[in-house]
Amino acid sequence: MLRCVNLSLSYRIPGPFWRKSTRVFAVNDVSITLPPRQTLALVGESGSGKSTTGRLLLGLETPDAGYVMLNGTRLPKPGTRRWQKLRKRLQLVYQSPLAALDARMKISDAVREPLAIHNIGTPQERALKVGAALEAVGLTLEQSSRYPHELSGGQVQRAVLARAMVTEPEVMVCDEPMSALDVSVQAQVMNTLLEMQKRMRMAILFISHDLRLVRQIAHEVAVMYLGRIVEQGPTELVLHRPLHPYTRALVSAVPVIGARGQQRIVLAGDPPDPSRPPNGCPFHPRCSLAVDRCRVDRPALRTSAEGQSVACHVAEIGAEASR
Amino acid sequence: MEDHVQPLLSIDNLHVDFGGVEAVRDLSLTLERGQTLGVVGESGSGKSASWLAALGLIGTQASCYGSVRLHGMEILNADKRVLTQVRGRRIAIVFQDPTSALNPLRSIGWQIKEALRLHRGLSGRPLQQETERLLTRVGIADAARRKNALPHEMSGGQNQRVMIAMALAGEPEILVADEPTTALDSTIQAQILDLLRDIQRETGMALVLISHDLAVVSEVCDQVAVMYAGQIIESAPTAQLFAKPLHPYTKGLLAAQPTLDGPARPMRPIRGTTPRPDEMPSGCSFAPRCDLMITPCRRPQTLRHVAPSRSVACVRVEMEG
């Protein structure tokens, strides 16, 4: 089981020489638990810290505060031998597939590489595993003999997925893994992931903007805004009875076939600036429900009896979970 | 031909060939001022390749045949001098996978300024102001400072918006946007689509939207072309396509679409797989996966008109009205 507790990370950004450098608060106080066989979807505003959270969770970046535990022990420092050994059990599907692959390496070699690095299987076994992974994502042998720039966007994305799947990891962080696939191929890849999850007891962090896909795969959904989780709970509840005003806007803006000009909640004001997060509730400058308290007090996550958590002073959650 | 009947852009019988593998076959379409054309279809069906070829951006491994005319001027395989005048200024493109399309060593502000200098001849203060204005318009907060960031210091969706700002910098007549909102959440996606629509209204810019998101296409496009295995297999006005898809591939694609509302049901892929290029059927390319296949399907299928602005490449589709 992978668990992270109160993770925070900020990046320094240099200003012009006459100004001081500032900090971008990318992830703030994020705690996540990923039990085996479960999928947690991480959704939310572009730039809210989803990819950064994914990288922190796999130990690819070092947090300013907080820690990550795998099966009860602290994740070792990146680059150490112990960490190297763990890596094959934790895989990341990068958001930008072309940047994730070596341009001079053929696709089949790129998919085989993790097996070689982690010394998994004999050459014959490796060939079988590579073949199976490629087939699972719908790439042909001929396509896998090409270089990344000789494939379509969706084909490269599938290659990156196959590369992560080939070691049969315990935990997979999938960062927008299907954004370049047509829905029929999405369906195929989705079924493969679900089957693999069952068979391998794999835990998945599924980062995606596509709430329809999220609904297909996730047991739980966590919603991020400006570096923080503002809502989390069972998928059907979060998507169909969102409590946080930001989640409501997010769900209402999902386009629907044949519903041109549907009613969506338009967020007032500018997108937030992560180098100057507002006091109080991070969402208050754009929130139509904000009251005085929202401008000074930051709301903590409150959990309803049904297991839906929300960080909002105003949202009605009914009976609170007893703790 | 008289000028006023000339379409803004017309593509005729375009073929793109990667050393014997035909990625695009016999593609024809026209684009009018202010129009929004959606291009949807299979992953690997030639959506990106056809537009990259049209703009001479596809590299040397490909041979391109046919014709691509902008206001009647041939630009397919045109020489570099012509193409540099067309690209960015008259036809701009937002590439798929923006993080790898941006220059990793230059700040995002530098890259937008470069486009502004090149296409609009701006410099000095106006150049700074316009750079920040464009970044703000695509929803990047604190543009004055964030413009100094390198692409790897931005999120995936922020880079996607930087690409859009760069493309808009040249105030193009045609914007080809290849999956421009895949890394954006639904609220920012709606904001960007509104922005593009506003610009279209202000300037008459035509938009080619390549996308796997059928719902986005259904909301913003006037006309939709569906591609399968290198060909357009169906083309129709948006409302008609979604209300009554005609080609079995289009039907399968729409049926596979998951929804946010209604009962959750597992996604159903279209059975079978895409034909390998070396095993491309001589008849309809979809035939091996099609439930309606009959003997005449073994003959090559080309697009034929079935109604105004509506065509389909399938023998089983009856002529309408």
Ligand SMILES: Nc1ncnc2c1ncn2[C@@H]1O[C@H](COP(=O)(O)OP(=O)(O)OP(=O)(O)O)[C@@H](O)[C@H]1O
């Ligand atoms: N190396 C870096 N240096 C400085 N800022 C960074 C760096 N990496 C990320 N950021 C900033 O941190 C914030 C969070 O970025 P992150 O990539 O985690 O967002 P995201 O939620 O994945 O967004 P998207 O949905 O657009 O991919 C953003 O404001 C981004 O600009």
Ligand SMILES: Nc1ncnc2c1ncn2[C@@H]1O[C@H](COP(=O)(O)OP(=O)(O)OP(=O)(O)O)[C@@H](O)[C@H]1O
């Ligand atoms: N340099 C190349 N050499 C050989 N084949 C190529 C090359 N570039 C692209 N192809 C092939 O051409 C076909 C069309 O590619 P294209 O990028 O146009 O697909 P697409 O429709 O944009 O797909 P996606 O939705 O996955 O981005 C694909 O099958 C791809 O593998």
Ligand code: SF4
């Ligand atoms: S805490 Fe206040 S500002 Fe924040 S979301 Fe709730 S109502 Fe809006």
Ligand SMILES: [Mg+2]
């Ligand atoms: Mg991201």
Ligand SMILES: [Mg+2]
């Ligand atoms: Mg493409």
